[in-house]
Amino acid sequence: MSERIYLLPLWLRLWHWSNAVLIITLAVTGFSLHFADPALPLVEFSLARRIHDLAGLSLAALYTFFVVANIVSGNWWQYVPKPPGVLARCWRQARFYGYGIFRGEAHPYPPTREANFNALQALVYWFIMYLVLPVVVVTGLVFMFPQFAPDQMFGFDGLLPVAMLHYLAGTVIVLFMCAHIYLGTTGVTVTSLFKMMVTGWHEH
Numbered sequence: 001m002s003e004r005i006y007l008l009p010l011w012l013r014l015w016h017w018s019n020a021v022l023i024i025t026l027a028v029t030g031f032s033l034h035f036a037d038p039a040l041p042l043v044e045f046s047l048a049r050r051i052h053d054l055a056g057l058s059l060a061a062l063y064t065f066f067v068v069a070n071i072v073s074g075n076w077w078q079y080v081p082k083p084p085g086v087l088a089r090c091w092r093q094a095r096f097y098g099y100g101i102f103r104g105e106a107h108p109y110p111p112t113r114e115a116n117f118n119a120l121q122a123l124v125y126w127f128i129m130y131l132v133l134p135v136v137v138v139t140g141l142v143f144m145f146p147q148f149a150p151d152q153m154f155g156f157d158g159l160l161p162v163a164m165l166h167y168l169a170g171t172v173i174v175l176f177m178c179a180h181i182y183l184g185t186t187g188v189t190v191t192s193l194f195k196m197m198v199t200g201w202h203e204h
């Protein structure tokens with residue numbers, strides 16, 4: 001019989017789904033703006049620009065909320081991979097996703113209230129939430145207020161490296177999201193982790 005523990009507070013779940021909606025909106029409109037083709041627009045250019053700007057500002061505000069709420073609640077600690085043996089635990093987890101899961105092996109590190117994430121999850125979530133997402137937000141804001149961009153960088157116009165970094169970091173977020181949704185299907189049932197992100201209760 002499966003057991004249940006309450007893992008995720010309401011604020012975290014509300015943040016998560018608002019963040020997901022904004023990221024998908026930004027990805028679709030960002031794709032439209034980057035590969036703009038007047039003959040075949042995914043979203044018409046000026047509409048895509050307005051939606052992208054508004055969703056970008058909302059993401060900046062939501063990200064600030066995420067950081068403050070993580071500090072206040074102490075949830076930031078979950079994102080820190082705890083030694084000893086971080087690499088060995090990451091390897092064991094990766095081996096499970098690539099091999100053990102297809103042989104019906106048990107999850108090597110089921111979540112507890114003290115350690116919600118396995119070591120691989122903690123590393124990846126930390127990298128995305130505290131490194132890549134802030135890069136997307138800050139470069140996006142500089143793009144919106146170009147007076148803050150340096151005039152020249154590495155001999156190029158100052159906005160060019162900002163644009164490249166924004167595009168690169170945005171692409172990493174989209175690739176993360178694809179892998180993240182796939183790994184979301186690896187709970188006790190295909191839907192149990194998605195349900196947990198709605199109800200807060202983890203089943204194992």
Ligand code: HEM
Pocket residue numbers: 008012016019020023116121125128129133173177180181184193194197
């Ligand atoms: C439609 C899009 C998305 C779906 C369906 C989805 C689904 C899920 C699921 C099932 C979990 C629980 C899995 C686990 O045990 O870790 C989760 C957790 C998480 N997701 Fe997503 N996600 C989406 C988008 C995103 C995006 C765009 C980000 C960040 C850029 C993100 C960041 C996170 C984080 C940080 C957690 C862990 C939250 C916590 O427990 O503290 N997700 N997501």
